[in-house]
Amino acid sequence: EWYDKLNSTNTCMRERFYSESKFSNGLIIAASEQTAGRGRQDRNWISRPDTNLCFSLFIETDAPLIEVPSLTMAVALGVVEMLVPKGIRAVPKWPNDVLVGNKKICGILSERVNHPDSQRSGIITGIGLNVNMTTEEAEAIDRPATSMLIEQGTASDLNETLAAIFEPLQYWIEQWEKGGFPAIRKTWTEKAGPIGKRLKVRDGEIIKSGLLAGFGDHGELLLETENGIETIWSGDVSQ
Ligand code: BTN
Numbered sequence: 313e314w315y316d317k318l319n320s321t322n323t324c325m326r327e328r329f330y331s332e333s334k335f336s337n338g339l340i341i342a343a344s345e346q347t348a349g350r351g352r353q354d355r356n357w358i359s360r361p362d363t364n365l366c367f368s369l370f371i372e373t374d375a376p377l378i379e380v381p382s383l384t385m386a387v388a389l390g391v392v393e394m395l396v397p398k399g400i401r402a403v404p405k406w407p408n409d410v411l412v413g414n415k416k417i418c419g420i421l422s423e424r425v426n427h428p429d430s431q432r433s434g435i436i437t438g439i440g441l442n443v444n445m446t447t448e449e450a451e452a453i454d455r456p457a458t459s460m461l462i463e464q465g466t467a468s469d470l471n472e473t474l475a476a477i478f479e480p481l482q483y484w485i486e487q488w489e490k491g492g493f494p495a496i497r498k499t500w501t502e503k504a505g506p507i508g509k510r511l512k513v514r515d516g517e518i519i520k521s522g523l524l525a526g527f528g529d530h531g532e533l534l535l536e537t538e539n540g541i542e543t544i545w546s547g548d549v550s551q
């Protein structure tokens with residue numbers, strides 16, 4: 313479902329999930345413009361109207377909260393794969409970004425929903441993919457950002473770009489549905505690795521540094537520090 317203007321596709325989907333009795337698994341809500349786009353850690357997600365892809369996907373699942381981050385990781389693999397035929401070499405960045413040469417091209421925000429009456433539950437995954445963002449717009453963002461336009465040199469049609477994501481997204485989500493993070497771990501680790509690379513992870517005021525030791529069964533990051541292997545469930549990673 314395409315809308316010209318919404319506050320946030322995630323918020324709209326969440327409200328509809330709780331208010332509508334019929335709510336389809338696989339529903340996608342996309343908006344040409346979001347007036348209150350949301351990012352991780354209560355950040356805003358700002359995107360010029362008709363420029364980038366802002367959409368949310370509903371996945372009906374009773375997977376517990378601990379599995380939500382790894383669904384986000386599966387979605388990131390889908391986005392990475394969709395960019396390959398466009399000549400864009402992207403990599404997933406733990407826990408929820410897709411980067412091209414250390415610049416962010418896509419952010420993902422997943423939220424679990426649980427209907428108290430119908431017992432239906434699922435995950436709303438919101439995807440913001442920079443499609444036609446210009447260099448000037450990217451430079452105005454406080455973190456390194458890029459877009460398909462910047463990487464390819466040509467503008468892309470938003471409908472076609474959205475359609476191109478469906479198949480890889482469906483493939484990686486199916487892998488996750490069948491086997492959780494272990495089913496996507498090999499590809500994720502190959503693309504987000506290599507194992508042994510030096511990382512810094514900031515979670516609020518706490519910064520930990522060490523070597524990437526791998527990813528646990530729920531997608532948690534394993535960091536080899538001087539205190540041994542530490543399990544990291546959230547944070548911002550830099551090299
Ligand atoms: C992040 O990198 O912090 C996550 C950004 C997620 C942005 C998308 S745009 C579509 C969907 N609707 C929202 O309000 N947010 C997500």
